[in-house]
Amino acid sequence: MTNNTASLEYRRAATQQASVVGLVIALHDTLMGDIRRAAEAIDKGDIQGRCDQLVHAFKVLQQLEAMLDMDKGGITANQVKRFYAHIRGQMLLAQFKLSSAILHQQIQIVLEVREAWQQLDSSTMERRNPAPLSSTVDQAATERAEPAEARLSFSCSF
DSSP states (O other): HHHHHHHHHHHHHHHHHHHOHHHHHHHHHHHHHHHHHHHHHHHHHHHHHHHHHHHHHHHHHHHHHHHHHHHHHHHHHHHHHHHHHHHHHHHHHHHTTHHHHHHHHHHHHHHHHHHHHHHHHHHHHHHEEEOOOOOTHHHHHHHHHEEEEEEEOOOOOO
16 A cells, blocks of 8 residues: 555545534645645645645635535634635635745634634533543632634634
8 A cells, every 4th residue: 555545545535434514624734735736846836736725715615615504604604704705816826926935825714713623523522521530620710711713713804
């Protein structure tokens, strides 16, 4: 089994066990990898590699957008949709300008959003498997704690 095949099998097994948020995180990881490889292809002058990676990144963005529940997601879903549109626009700009710098900026932005999803996933797991509360924990403070969903916010300047 080659390293690529082993990696693919590992990812396939991991996604079969993942939560929806875990799948969103995995798609963000894939998106960042695609963008990074596209930036490397730009730097190498590899036209086919650049195009292949960006086409795949656009498909990942399409999948992420398809997962949005615009009816139930409200303002947050609209913000996330705008975020994906921003990333798509910047990828197109990088393609036209042959700018790996633009792509590297997008990787940083996607990483920040991915980390927010990771925090959400971690707090969701903690709620499913709560640790026993010790007698010294302030129960009222725990009940007043802001849910992770409320902390999952970001802004994009357009």
